[in-house]
Amino acid sequence: MSTVSQHFSSSSADVWQVIANGWLYSGWVVGASRIRAVDAEWPQAGARLHHSVGAWPLVIDDSSRVSAVDPGRSLELVARGWPMGEARVVITLEERGDGCLVTIEEDAIRGPGKLVPKALRDAAISARNRETLRRLELMAAGGAGR
Template identity: 35%
Template sequence: MAARHHLIERPPSAVWAVLEDERQYGNWVVGTSGTRREQGDWPELGSSITYSVRLGPKEFTGRTVVRRVEKPRALELEAEAGALGSARIALDIRPWGEKTLVTVDEHPLRGVGGTLHNVLLDSLIQIRHRSMLARLARLTERLTPAGPEVGGRRAAKAG
């Protein structure tokens, strides 16, 4: 199991606003692009999106389904990647003062990923999570202006 956390300089509502916008999925999930709604209203239970993954000149399509949602505290997804199988990706969103502590926990469920799951694979997933959570933080912080006390200091007032 690969779990990693990241402190985001915005409140949970700002993080959730990014997570619930399926158009932003490819901007924070490493390796994906070209997302589009497939079924339901993202991120309602059972809703899904499709995405593209480019490996050199080849492009593959994957699908992500919402398996559990507790707005604005938890989002659990099943990412399906065809012959590679599927993985459970759980996001835990917690208030941390005026910031948000996000923990991602991922493990293979089915297919080749589940069969070949080992410590080396978990190490690679950890590297991916570090980048993914940093992207989520940058995106959230870019889309949501800092409040008056974000980061333990007062924001400058426009004069």
């Protein structure tokens, strides 16, 4: 699994508000270009977020599903982006006195993306998730999701 962590000045509650609002997903997740629908139960286990990936006009409609959640602390997803495949993504929030530590762990679990050598796959995922964390931090600091 590729693992990237970043310290945020925002509280874990503020970060969770962004994560818990599925309509904000494309604003912080690199590669997600738009949200088409969000299950009413989001972010409960089993709920789906219907998104598109890619840049117009090469946009693919797909979805991601919550496989586990500890509200305010962690979210585990099966993120789909076929034809590349599927990935397991775990986002954890750890409260710190001066903010929180946010960690994203991710790796391919199905499809052609799993065939990419692990070292190359981890490097690409890590670069994307560093930018994802930057975007999430800005949205939390700006009050998104409140």
